[in-house]
Amino acid sequence: MSATAGQAQSERSLAERLGFKPDQVVQEIGYDDDVDEGLRESIETVTGAELVDEDYEEVADTVLLWWREEDGDLFDALSDTLALLADGGVVWLLTPKAGRDGHVEPSDIDEAASSAGMTQSKSVSAADEWSGTKLVPPKGR
Numbered sequence: 195m196s197a198t199a200g201q202a203q204s205e206r207s208l209a210e211r212l213g214f215k216p217d218q219v220v221q222e223i224g225y226d227d228d229v230d231e232g233l234r235e236s237i238e239t240v241t242g243a244e245l246v247d248e249d250y251e252e253v254a255d256t257v258l259l260w261w262r263e264e265d266g267d268l269f270d271a272l273s274d275t276l277a278l279l280a281d282g283g284v285v286w287l288l289t290p291k292a293g294r295d296g297h298v299e300p301s302d303i304d305e306a307a308s309s310a311g312m313t314q315s316k317s318v319s320a321a322d323e324w325s326g327t328k329l330v331p332p333k334g335r
Contacts, residue, residue: 208233214237217242220237221248222234222248224262224288229260232321253280253283257275259285262298269306286328291323311331
């Protein structure tokens with residue numbers, strides 16, 4: 195296996211581990227120069243499409259929300275994502291890991307998600323510097 199093929203396989207595995215699938219529309223919010231490019235590329239590899247940005251006007255299967263403590267009110271941001279999701283869609287909230295600049299306490303995530311009516315269904319190490327929390331919106335919203 196070539197290095198490129200091995201890299202593509204590991205990229206595919208990362209996004210697949212997070213539940214991304216071919217042909218999904220993934221809207222990215224909160225992009226900045228600190229995001230994990232490997233994770234972004236792995237999602238694009240699996241879905242077969244580029245991530246759409248904050249200006250995308252259709253609904254998305256997944257919202258990828260990069261969030262740092264200084265970004266403002268997490269409840270407001272999560273509430274806003276509900277309108278962006280297709281039925282059955284999810285939000286992947288990505289926050290800096292503990293000890294990193296911009297870290298968000300898990301209790302703050304839980305409080306904001308619960309207040310927005312979302313349920314945490316999975317927490318993972320999404321990248322070297324980022325933790326991921328999968329949030330599911332309320333059914334029948």
